[in-house]
Amino acid sequence: MSAASIRLAVTCGEPAGIGPELVALLAHRDSAAHLVAIGDKGLIAERARAIGLNLNVRDWVAGNTASAGVLDVLHVPLAAPCVAGQVDPRNASHVLAMLDAAIDGCVDGCFDAMVTAPVHKGVINDAGVVFHGHTEYLADRTGTAQVVMMLAGGGLRVALATTHLALKDVPAALTAESLATTLRILHADLRDKFGLASPRILIAGLNPHAGEGGHMGREEIEIIEPVLASLRAEGMNLIGPLPADTLFTPHQLRRGDAVLAMYHDQGLPVLKYASFGGGVNITLGLPIVRTSVDHGTALDLAGSGRGDPGSLYTAIDTAIEMVRARKGAE
Incomplete structure (x- = not known):
């Protein structure tokens, strides 16, 4: 499987956390796959400006090919205005909608794998949704x-x-x-x-x-x-x-x-x-490939530009390796 043919969905996670700005950084990182961000495109652009990042956002549609310096975004709108570092249970539906879009895209073959930025389990539960974590949610949504x-x-x-x-x-x-x-x-x-x-x-x-x-x-x-x-x-x-x-x-x-x-x-x-x-x-x-960062939402760092993207980069590289191994085994 050629590197150029691999397409990954990358969710932004909790909108008040560091996820959106870490995802914005992907526009300026070389990758062996076509990365498609899933989140609110306005929020991603706003966080990019906050950390001094020059960002070119493009609405993603099926068939788009990767373009250097451009971040393709599958737009999932916020449910409520978002301030960096301030969680809002009203945006729990937005977080779950991002996950659903990534899962559905992987199941129907649009994406080869999904990579997730951190979510805030407590805020989702505060919204009245029983949520134990990504792992359990993915199992339920895929019938695993x-x-x-x-x-x-x-x-x-x-x-x-x-x-x-x-x-x-x-x-x-x-x-x-x-x-x-x-x-x-x-x-x-x-x-x-x-x-x-x-x-x-x-x-x-x-x-x-x-x-x-x-x-x-x-x-x-x-x-x-x-x-x-x-x-x-x-x-x-x-x-x-x-x-x-x-x-x-x-x-x-x-x-x-x-x-x-x-x-x-x-x-x-x-x-x-x-x-x-x-x-x-x-x-x-799972019937799909899913990787994620190993850290939390880091609300205190949101919008500061001090968030470390290392784990996100590793999660992306690992997903690519897993897709290659999986295709090789088929």
Whole structure:
């Protein structure tokens, strides 16, 4: 697949955050794909002016080809006026409409992948919409029964067996069925979307010292180990369960292509320490390719020009690599 034939949708995220100005910067960055911004074109232009960026915005229509120094924008209008740094629940519908446009474009083949700037989950919920995050929303909109959240950066790939749950709810959510499905999705996408013929996956235990033979919890014995044994019999290369406090060491990491952590804050602090500002959030298991930045809306930086676009650039480059690997596997 030639680079010029790849087209990515890039959503602007929370309009009061740094997303719109980071997206505006894409007009002046060389890319191996045609980037189409999805957002309010007036807001993008306004933020560009605020940070002193000379920006040429063009309404995107199907069939447009990329033009140097021009940002193609699929216009999704704001629902209410927006001030940098000041969230407004009235614009929750605007945020979701951007996501819907990107998802629909990927499903119908107009876009090869979607890249998302950060959203503010609290503001969307304040608007009366139950919203747990991009990952869950994308799964619902594409009719995907289960997806897997994975972050990559700093030489690491870390996927999660459970995502946005209170710590007290994690053990009950960690079932043999869900763990097996997660590992199957992770294995399949490492193969088909990352080009790894026989991926090696390191699996963390849930409890300290991976349960220490049942003295610190029995989830490893009763759930994790039986699932791993079953999937190994299917041909998967699975290593673990390993104590999480020593899993993220160079010796262990050299043994694997990705890590599966049991809960959000077990694996992601390490990943973000290694890569913050240059990491990428990837949703596995979807019928489409989706990547995202690894940071939040940074309301305090909106309109200042001090936002770091590194993670957005990495998310775009990762999406391009995944599209190429996926097309190569078809």
